[in-house]
Amino acid sequence: MAIFDAREYTTRTYEWAVPNGCPAGEIDKAWRAADSKYRQVHGMPEDAPMNDDGWLRVYAADNEIVLRFEVREPGMEQAR
Template identity: 45%
Template structure:
């Protein structure tokens, strides 16, 4: 008889896209708004209340004409 278990893990990636078209890119104000929204969503998704957001929670990726702020959460089912 086998002695193992299995599970399925579903990953959800949330993204906030800030336009950053050339030649001017994006403003700090727009980055700050998206960063704040992403941080709030991360805190809600992970059930953080008064604890600080971990420094590696959000990822920033630069595209040709956008900056993408994202995080990924996983849920076992």
């Protein structure tokens, strides 16, 4: 008989999208909004250094550029 653990998680996704071809300042605004939200979600002060370069993903999709990060919801893990 196999012995294993199964887990179920809920993940919250945060996204900001700007149109392709927009001025760089608009991408910068979206990046700053994502940075601020990430810090808020994780309880980090605004002046704390970011230790993880992989926190934000950037994708080119159809006619927009998407900035995205995901957070696993606390306390949603269920062992079966």
